[in-house]
Amino acid sequence: KNEVEQSPQNLTAQEGEFITINCSYSVGISALHWLQQHPGGGIVSLFMLSSGKKKHGRLIATINIQEKHSSLHITASHPRDSAVYICAVRDYGQNFVFGPGTRLSVLP
Amino acid sequence: DSGVTQTPKHLITATGQRVTLRCSPRSGDLSVYWYQQSLDQGLQFLIQYYNGEERAKGNILERFSAQQFPDLHSELNLSSLELGDSALYFCASTQGVTNTEAFFGQGTRLTVV
Numbered sequence: 001k002n003e004v005e006q007s008p009q010n011l012t013a014q015e016g017e018f019i020t021i022n023c024s025y026s027v028g029i030s031a032l033h034w035l036q037q038h039p040g041g042g043i044v045s046l047f048m049l050s051s052g053k054k055k056h057g058r059l060i061a062t063i064n065i066q067e068k069h070s071s072l073h074i075t076a077s078h079p080r081d082s083a084v085y086i087c088a089v090r091d092y093g094q095n096f097v098f099g100p101g102t103r104l105s106v107l108p
Numbered sequence: 109d110s111g112v113t114q115t116p117k118h119l120i121t122a123t124g125q126r127v128t129l130r131c132s133p134r135s136g137d138l139s140v141y142w143y144q145q146s147l148d149q150g151l152q153f154l155i156q157y158y159n160g161e162e163r164a165k166g167n168i169l170e171r172f173s174a175q176q177f178p179d180l181h182s183e184l185n186l187s188s189l190e191l192g193d194s195a196l197y198f199c200a201s202t203q204g205v206t207n208t209e210a211f212f213g214q215g216t217r218l219t220v221v
Contacts, residue, residue, distance in 0.1 A: 033210060041196055043212035044110070086151065095164050096141065096210075098151040 003027050004099040006087050012105045019074040021102045023087030026068065034061050034072050035086040037101070043086075046072070077106045111135065112201050114213035122221055126187040129216045133180055133201030137211070139163070140182040141202070142174055145215075146195035157182055158205055189220045 004025045013019050023032070034046040047054050047061040049070065054061050058077075063070040074081055087099040111134035121127055133140050142154040144167075153166035157176035168174075171189075176182040186193060196215045202208040 035212070041217070042214045043198060043200075045200075045210050045212060048209050088151070095156070095166055096143070096151075096153045098153075100150050 002100070003097050004087055004089055006085075006099040006102050008102060009100065010103045010105075012107065013077050015078055015106055015108050017077050017106075019077050019081075019104065019106075021072045021085050021087075021104070023070045023072070023099055024068055025070075025087075025089050025097075025099075027089065027091050027097065029068075029089040030092055031090045032063055032070050033088040033090070033096075034070075035088055037084040037086060039083065046085075074104075079106045079108050081106050110211040110213065112137075112199060112211050112213035114197075114199055114216050116216060117214065118217045118219075120219045120221060121189060123189055123191060125189050125220075126185065127189065127218065129184040129186070129197050129199075129218075131182045131184070131199035131201075131213055133182070133199075134211050137201035137203050138180065139202045139205055139208075140176055140180070141200045141210070142168075142182070142184050143198045143200070144195045145198065146192070149195075151198070154184070163205065186218070191220050194218055194220045 031050045036044045049063040058075045060073040084101040086101045113132040115130045139158045141156045145151045154168040156164040174184045198215045200210045200212045
């Protein structure tokens with residue numbers, strides 16, 4: 001069993017749809033990061049969470065420490081949101097452990 | 109622009125050779141992380157440096173080594189290269205060690221032929 005799992009693996013949505021990507025982890029963590037990897041390969045850090053909820057524009061990230069689960073929501077999705085979204089956790093040794101990623105395609 | 113600079117962007121080299129990848133962290137960030145992303149493996153943590161000292165080690169091969177210099181830039185050295193070392197190599201920097209935002213470079217795409 002992987003330490004960090006994501007669902008779904010692949011997701012195709014129509015422009016304007018509300019999207020949810022889930023991440024569950026099995027290790028104790030000091031923080032959880034959501035990353036976005038563009039088709040060209042570049043990685044952008046979207047959120048760092050250790051509790052609660054954060055919002056940047058159309059993106060919302062939540063974490064439930066007790067349930068070891070986090071969600072990334074995209075409201076009013078747009079084709080430019082098409083990317084791979086990666087959940088990464090920092091364990092207490094400060095190592096990053098990455099999920100396998102969710103490939104999102106938003107169709108116009 | 110994350111503020112993290114990686115050079116070169118692309119590198120093609122032959123098996124058995126040695127290459128050096130360079131990472132300049134964001135201004136003020138003391139910690140540098142190196143990651144490998146191969147087609148079939150996803151992102152794998154290799155090694156972390158904090159203020160010049162090795163802080164954590166992940167799945168880094170013995171053929172690979174890294175260091176962080178007094179000006180905080182870091183280099184990842186890959187030697188005796190094999191075809192399977194072909195991957196994207198990313199570095200990221202954080203200000204501190206715990207619970208701080210991570211900023212990623214654009215990556216170096218290494219192709220071993």
